[in-house]
Structure formats: structure tokens, C-alpha cells
Amino acid sequence: MEIALALAISELLFKHGVPAGLEIVKAWDCDDEPTMEDIKRLKEMVPLPGTFFEGEAK
Amino acid sequence: MEVLKRSIIILCIMGLAGCATASFTKNTYDTLATAAETYRAAMGSASDLYSKGLINDEQKEKIIEYGEDFWLAWHAARDALEAYQDTQDKAGVYQSLAMVSKALGSVLEYVQGLQEGR
Numbered sequence: 001m002e003i004a005l006a007l008a009i010s011e012l013l014f015k016h017g018v019p020a021g022l023e024i025v026k027a028w029d030c031d032d033e034p035t036m037e038d039i040k041r042l043k044e045m046v047p048l049p050g051t052f053f054e055g056e057a058k
Numbered sequence: 059m060e061v062l063k064r065s066i067i068i069l070c071i072m073g074l075a076g077c078a079t080a081s082f083t084k085n086t087y088d089t090l091a092t093a094a095e096t097y098r099a100a101m102g103s104a105s106d107l108y109s110k111g112l113i114n115d116e117q118k119e120k121i122i123e124y125g126e127d128f129w130l131a132w133h134a135a136r137d138a139l140e141a142y143q144d145t146q147d148k149a150g151v152y153q154s155l156a157m158v159s160k161a162l163g164s165v166l167e168y169v170q171g172l173q174e175g176r
Contacts, residue, residue, distance in 0.1 A: 033080075034087040039140050042087070045094035046132050049125025052101040053108060053118060 086139050086151055090132065093158050097128055100169045113172050124168050128161040 080088075104121045107113045113121075135154035142151050 033084055036140070036143060039083075039087060039136070039143070042090055042094070042136050042139075043133070045091065046097060046129055046136075048129055049101055049122045052105040052125075053122070 082148060082151075083139065083142065086135075086142075086155065089155060090136055090139065090158070093132060093162050096162060097125070097132070097165060100165050101125055104169050104172065107172055117172060121165070121168060121172075124161070124165045128158070128165050131157040131161040 101121070104113070104118070108118050131154070135151065135158045138147075138151045138154040141147065
């Protein structure tokens with residue numbers, strides 16, 4: 001990962017809060033090899049972008 | 059803020075180093091999970107800006123456009139990882155991860171620009 005991208009991610013995490021950072025660190029859990037079920041469940045992590053704006057009214 | 063920023067970077071590097079002996083599947087899984095969390099943080103930030111009236115509908119649509127590119131790339135990479143369990147085709151996974159990285163970069167760059175008022 002390029003340093004510039006890593007720095008951009010870090011800055012974004014700070015603007016968005018520590019919980020997001022903790023989630024990212026948690027993603028690097030070295031203990032368990034992901035199962036096929038884990039890989040399938042990954043799908044749930046990335047919803048369509050429009051869903052983030054549902055119910056948002058200006 | 060700078061100290062905290064550096065701490066997070068160091069934590070991330072430690073996480074990567076600690077998993078140096080992890081399998082290809084584990085590393086790819088972690089990379090996808092990280093990209094997903096970063097995407098969610100960026101989109102959440104963008105949504106926040108929109109709800110506060112700090113970005114307009116056109117900008118919102120642009121973010122969604124970049125987000126859709128990322129969504130496509132990320133799910134293709136996830137599919138490639140799933141297929142890898144049978145095919146052991148690392149090249150396909152690497153290729154798809156490169157697309158994820160590129161798409162995520164576009165999302166972050168645009169959202170960062172909006173946050174800076176560009």
C-alpha cells in the first residue's frame with residue numbers, strides 16, 4: 001500500500017473517529033484462518049454507496 | 059493529532075508485520091476487510107457532509123459514482139478470493155486487488171477533497 005494512501009486512510013479515520021480505526025486494526029486478527037463461510041460473509045461489509053445516503057435530507 | 063495519526067500508522071504496520079507468516083487467503087481476507095472498513099468510513103463521512111448541507115447533490119452523485127466503482131471492484135476481488143479456494147489462482151486475486159486499491163484511492167481522494175472544501 002502506498003504511503004500516501006496509508007496516510008490518507010489514517011487522516012480519514014481521525015476525522016471519522018477512533019472506532020473506525022479500531023475496526024481496521026481488528027481486521028488484522030492473526031489468530032484464525034478465514035473459512036469459506038467467513039469469505040462469503042465478507043459480502044455484507046460493502047453495501048452499495050447509495051445506501052449511505054438513504055434517508056438523508058438536505 | 060499528529061501523534062495519534064502516527065500511532066495508528068504504527069499500529070497498522072505492526073498488524074501487518076505480525077501477520078507476516080499468515081496464509082495468502084488470510085492476507086487477502088484482511089486486505090479486503092480493511093478496504094471495506096475504509097470505504098465505509100469514507101462514505102459515512104461523505105454522508106455526514108451531505109446531511110449538513112456542506113456538499114450538493116451533484117457532489118453526492120459523484121461520490122456514489124466512485125463508490126459504485128469501488129463496490130464492483132471489491133466484490134469482484136471477494137469473488138476471486140472465493141474462487142481461489144478451489145483454483146489456487148493467485149494472479150487473478152492480485153489483479154482484482156489492484157483494481158480495489160485504485161478504486162478506493164479515487165473514493166478517498168474525492169472525499170478528502172470535499173472535506174477540504176475543494
